[in-house]
Amino acid sequence: MKTMSNQAANPEGRMPLMDHLRELRNRLIKAILALLVGTVIGWIFFTPVWDFLKEPYCSLPQSKDLNGRTCSLVVNGIFSSFFLRLKIAFIIGMVISSPVWLFQLWAFVAPGLYRRERRWTYVFMGVAIPLFFIGTALAYITVDKGLSIFLGFVPDDVSALITVDHYLGYVLAMLLVFGLTFELPLFVVILNLAGVLSSSRIRRSQRMIIFGIFVFSAVATPSADPFTMLALALPTVVLFEVSAVLAFLNDRRKARRPDPYEGLSDDEISPLELEEIDAELEREEQGRGDRRR
Template structure:
């Protein structure tokens, strides 16, 4: 066989092999997208189920969320908020139920996230599934609880700011939207250690990097804390700023214990 024919045969074989590899890659990508679709669908089903359960207990949820409502405003509204439309009462109940369903279904959502990324992990890394879910739930619950405790401060500041010039008619939609955003902001902000640990696992950050950027990070945290919390009171940014600074330092220790030298070598 001539040398040219041999080269042509080799080229054709390589082209066919590359085409098969590309086809396998495309099939793998499609399978990943299908897997992602099912994980999202399962998460949405969990949120829907828990939202329905929360809607059944809507009166208890309303009573719980009305706990931080300032007494100065309660004397004006006689303990009840204003609705400005025929359907607003229903939409407010629906909003509260969906937010409650989202919070309660957090373990399911975290599990679906972990199950999606687990096939790409080493066998030794899969043992962190339960700590990942538990830590995520605990951190979110701690953040939302802190937000509930300090919620009274921004409410009092906002309601008293224009009290000399205006009569406040507090609608149920505005109040519960504010409360839902406030609690979600605190809960998600407390996921900082989980986010940094994940970034360390994939090699984007390491403990030395976090230590070297400590000053910049804390300044950024305190600036962000002023925008994360709605309202302009003094106390909420202080609470969340102190909490996030402590969580940042805790993240460094947590990454050192969980990731160890592996992350340090990945971003060296």
């Protein structure tokens, strides 16, 4: 934290390279400590989390042994069970400590951003996180459907021996694929707000984009069964249509703004609003003063 005298001497909030490296080191240490604490908590609460993760598989009749008694997953090797517990504890630790390491990341980057950039970052994170969790929730609901399709081919007198590593990898892949795919509409809106992708271009490429969503859903889902593909593709198409509507409304709003250069020839001086320019310069100066305090 800089003092008021340092701020007065350095109004732009600039920082030497070594100070940047020290700050990065301190924030990395805090993030790693938070991750270690979260991993310890995940190790303690391994049992309820594992019961939650294996519930989609254990709800299937094919998960029972030949006597129909209990849900059975197998491990290969002496140390497999230890590494399974460590892997799940680490995942829990990342989730639990995410407010800390996300804040450390933001605190390191934010001083170099202008106020408008910070505002858009807040909006992005406020929409991206719920979309990701909605996608993972849908994936969790869908896991047992995809498993039941393929395990349905197992004969009645055969017990399916599925390793814990394979099952955990399948579940985590489903959660990540669904969660990240649900971020696609958000990136469409951001590109439109940045002026990179117009609504007219979206309309022209709409059929190809929808076709690409279905192809991606068929390739990216671990099971690649029709039910899981549709469970991913259909909500993504709906979200894409919502983003296309938002892009159209944004382009129409920008089209209503008067163009200050309309009617001017190439060699004619454009009108300048000096008061607005002075206000903008003053805002930028204040934004630079907020950096690296």
